[in-house]
Amino acid sequence: MLYGxxxxxxxxxxVELITREFEVSMYGVLRYMQGIQIKQTDEGxxxxxxxxxxxxxxxxxxxxxxxxxxxxxISTRLTAxxxxxxxxxxxxQGMIESLQYLTVSRPDICHAxxxxxxxxxxxxxxxxxxxxxxxxxxxxxxTFELYYTKDTDNRLKGYCAADWA
Amino acid sequence: MKQNSQLLSTAEAELSSLESSSSQLVxxxxxxxxCGMISDFPVLxxxxxxxxxxxxxxxxxxxxxHIDHKHNYIHELVKEKLIAIEHVGTKAxxxxxxxxxxxxxxxxxxxxxxxxxxx
Numbered sequence: 001m002l003y004g005x006x007x008x009x010x011x012x013x014x015v016e017l018i019t020r021e022f023e024v025s026m027y028g029v030l031r032y033m034q035g036i037q038i039k040q041t042d043e044g045x046x047x048x049x050x051x052x053x054x055x056x057x058x059x060x061x062x063x064x065x066x067x068x069x070x071x072x073x074i075s076t077r078l079t080a081x082x083x084x085x086x087x088x089x090x091x092x093q094g095m096i097e098s099l100q101y102l103t104v105s106r107p108d109i110c111h112a113x114x115x116x117x118x119x120x121x122x123x124x125x126x127x128x129x130x131x132x133x134x135x136x137x138x139x140x141x142x143t144f145e146l147y148y149t150k151d152t153d154n155r156l157k158g159y160c161a162a163d164w165a
Numbered sequence: 166m167k168q169n170s171q172l173l174s175t176a177e178a179e180l181s182s183l184e185s186s187s188s189q190l191v192x193x194x195x196x197x198x199x200c201g202m203i204s205d206f207p208v209l210x211x212x213x214x215x216x217x218x219x220x221x222x223x224x225x226x227x228x229x230x231h232i233d234h235k236h237n238y239i240h241e242l243v244k245e246k247l248i249a250i251e252h253v254g255t256k257a258x259x260x261x262x263x264x265x266x267x268x269x270x271x272x273x274x275x276x277x278x279x280x281x282x283x284x
Contacts, residue, residue, distance in 0.1 A: 006201075046282075048284065050284065069269035069272075070266065070267060070268070070269045070272055071266070072266035073266060074266045074267070074268065076266060106281070107262065107263070107276075107279060107281070108262055108272065108275075108276045108279075108281060110262070110263050111262065111263050111264060111265065111266070112266065141283055143283060143284040144281050144282070144283060144284065145281070145282055145284055146280055146281055147280050147281075147282050148280065149280075153205075154197075154202060154203065154204045154205065155204060155205040155206075155207065155208065156190055156193055156194055156197070156204060156205075156207035156208070157207065157208050157209075157210065158186050158187070158189070158190045158207060158208070158209040158210065159209075159210045159211075159253065159258060159259045159260040160179070160182050160183050160186040160187075160209055160210065160211050160260055161179070161182065161211070161212060161213075161258055161260040161261060161264055162175075162178040162179050162181065162182035162264075163178075163264050163265055
């Protein structure tokens with residue numbers, strides 16, 4: 001179970017309450033959860049999935065030399081590609097599943113994974129090569145962290161863009 | 166997100182995305198306030214000048230008559246100062262990471278802006 005608060009006295013009260021009621025052991029500050037490594041310092045909180053990314057790369061058997069710098073080619077336009085060669089559906093879906101979990105700490109692959117995930121039902125060779133490219137991109141830099149600093153102001157900022165027209 | 170209507174121009178497309186993102190921003194602001202934090206009114210950045218011009222009083226109405234009335238929602242938010250809409254250059258448009266494939270140098274700068282750092 002995870003708990004957190006901006007108020008230390010509330011945390012103390014909660015801990016007292018829960019230890020009185022149930023038999024629990026405390027592990028202290030959160031460091032690792034569901035494959036996500038978490039570092040909490042005075043300056044901020046950082047999240048990374050380095051170990052997860054490495055095991056994923058090993059699972060899909062990528063060589064260390066297979067590296068690209070972007071998750072998707074600018075010229076790539078995926079279509080249903082009905083004439084393309086079939087690929088193993090469960091393997092393709094497994095790759096998408098692993099990559100989708102990686103988007104928790106890697107928003108840079110969000111778009112590419114999303115596009116590839118749209119062809120999960122009937123994947124073809126062209127889709128598989130797009131997915132392989134994302135894996136190669138992750139292979140290039142598997143050690144990334146998402147860093148939330150404490151010194152940000154409390155104004156919400158939204159960015160909006162469209163590629164619909 | 167899925168496109169749910171045919172749009173005639175890029176400005177109209179941007180308007181449509183402004184509409185959906187502004188409603189999300191308003192919800193997020195409410196969530197923050199529910200958590201007991203104070204937050205200023207949110208700013209929404211858009212890189213399309215013509216979409217922003219649609220919210221400036223005199224330019225409105227005459228040439229945007231054909232655009233669906235659902236966009237009045239943002240107009241109301243802007244008028245009541247619940248949200249501000251500002252222009253941002255394409256170089257600092259952080260949303261680009263999430264909507265299209267990028268060149269590697271642009272990807273590098275944008276992913277740094279959204280808080281991703283190499284270890």
